[in-house]
Amino acid sequence: MVAITAPSSIEHIPLVRCPKGANAGPQAVIPCIDLSAPGAAAAVADACRTLGFFKATNHGVPAGLADALESSAMAFFALPHQEKLDMSGPARPLGYGSKSIGSNGDVGWLEYLLLSAGAASSGGAALPAALRAAVEAYTGAVRGVGCRVMELMAEGLGLGASEEGRCVLRRMVVGCEGSDEMLRVNHYPPCLLPPGRDRDECGVTGFGEHTDPQIISVLRSNCTAGLQILLRGDYSSPARWVPVPPDPDSFFVNVGDSLQVLTNGRFRSVKHRVLAPEGEESRLSVIYFGGPAASQRIAPLEQVMREGEQSLYREFTWGEYKKAAYKTRLGDNRLGPYELQHAAANDEAATKK
Numbered sequence: 001m002v003a004i005t006a007p008s009s010i011e012h013i014p015l016v017r018c019p020k021g022a023n024a025g026p027q028a029v030i031p032c033i034d035l036s037a038p039g040a041a042a043a044v045a046d047a048c049r050t051l052g053f054f055k056a057t058n059h060g061v062p063a064g065l066a067d068a069l070e071s072s073a074m075a076f077f078a079l080p081h082q083e084k085l086d087m088s089g090p091a092r093p094l095g096y097g098s099k100s101i102g103s104n105g106d107v108g109w110l111e112y113l114l115l116s117a118g119a120a121s122s123g124g125a126a127l128p129a130a131l132r133a134a135v136e137a138y139t140g141a142v143r144g145v146g147c148r149v150m151e152l153m154a155e156g157l158g159l160g161a162s163e164e165g166r167c168v169l170r171r172m173v174v175g176c177e178g179s180d181e182m183l184r185v186n187h188y189p190p191c192l193l194p195p196g197r198d199r200d201e202c203g204v205t206g207f208g209e210h211t212d213p214q215i216i217s218v219l220r221s222n223c224t225a226g227l228q229i230l231l232r233g234d235y236s237s238p239a240r241w242v243p244v245p246p247d248p249d250s251f252f253v254n255v256g257d258s259l260q261v262l263t264n265g266r267f268r269s270v271k272h273r274v275l276a277p278e279g280e281e282s283r284l285s286v287i288y289f290g291g292p293a294a295s296q297r298i299a300p301l302e303q304v305m306r307e308g309e310q311s312l313y314r315e316f317t318w319g320e321y322k323k324a325a326y327k328t329r330l331g332d333n334r335l336g337p338y339e340l341q342h343a344a345a346n347d348e349a350a351t352k353k
């Protein structure tokens with residue numbers, strides 16, 4: 001990676017360039033799942049096992065809620081820097097941030113608002129009234145999508161026979177005292193490179209590669225592209241980045257690290273990143289992060305484990321994991337320190353059955 005300085009409305013900052021060569025290869029198909037279709041649970045589980053990512057349609061959220069949030073957020077980001085800071089406070093971690101992501105030196109070509117989104121939260125109390133109202137209405141709706149998806153995930157894992165099984169994931173995030181829900185609004189202004197700078201080999205990093213630490217993330221963006229996911233490689237093909245074509249009418253769902261652990265690796269958290277817009281248009285994305293209460297134990301759900309199967313992870317609470325995660329850089333492997341070497345033993349036990 002090479003540090004460059006690119007001019008734009010968000011000042012001169014050293015930026016990281018992402019090699020584009022790694023994107024070569026056929027367009028990967030992002031699974032597109034109709035949340036109301038009869039086979040949705042199986043399709044969701046399949047997508048979470050293979051990619052850890054899918055697009056959700058037929059979600060029932062009125063377009064007006066996202067439109068209202070998009071327009072009030074764009075009006076907010078158009079305010080002078082100091083006003084934005086005064087209204088939200090600096091992102092430590094909640095608040096208004098610009099260029100710097102987290103507190104360990106990551107930078108990106110964006111500005112953002114990071115808000116607590118819990119049912120009882122007053123996240124962003126000093127924001128403009130229209131933005132606050134739009135955030136509240138949108139959060140209620142996207143939380144509903146998250147609930148539906150978490151129930152489909154549980155059903156797809158084979159836990160759907162009882163109400164308890166079907167709701168086991170959803171209840172960790174919604175309707176649970178102290179759960180850790182956040183809403184993030186990211187604004188990526190166009191990044192116009194000076195004449196002579198060549199974009200063919202590199203893109204400018206909007207948001208560097210990472211996995212999300214929570215259980216689930218539900219993302220919606222405007223029409224501007226930039227999001228990419230990492231397709232894991234195997235013995236026959238190397239890992240590669242694939243662009244996710246934007247679709248403002250749909251939501252994109254990410255499996256987070258905590259869900260990877262809860263399913264003992266059956267669902268895989270997806271590495272993703274955002275490249276800064278190359279055209280004239282800004283990218284505006286809104287992400288709902290569903291995390292559990294700080295005291296929630298994160299360990300494989302008993303109901304998903306086969307007889308004799310061992311946990312692939314040392315157990316932790318969400319509070320411990322979040323604290324550790326916030327000491328890492330974006331691209332670090334945050335689950336690494338919790339991994340146990342039991343995969344081979346589990347495979348052997350499974351094939352003997």
Ligand SMILES: C=C1C[C@]23C[C@@]1(O)CC[C@H]2[C@@]12CC[C@H](O)[C@@](C)(C(=O)O1)[C@H]2[C@@H]3C(=O)O
Nearest residue numbers: 093101102106212213325326327328329330
């Ligand atoms: C560099 C960082 C930003 C982040 C906290 C961290 O130290 C590592 C995880 C990052 C991440 C990625 C997903 C979400 O955008 C986020 C809010 C989260 O929960 O973990 C961010 C954190 C952040 O921006 O503060």
Ligand SMILES: O=C(O)CCC(=O)C(=O)O
Nearest residue numbers: 184186207227274285287
């Ligand atoms: O802005 C985007 O499209 C994705 C950002 C993201 O992955 C994040 O905020 O965690």
Ligand SMILES: [Fe+2]
Nearest residue numbers: 210211212272
């Ligand atoms: Fe993310």
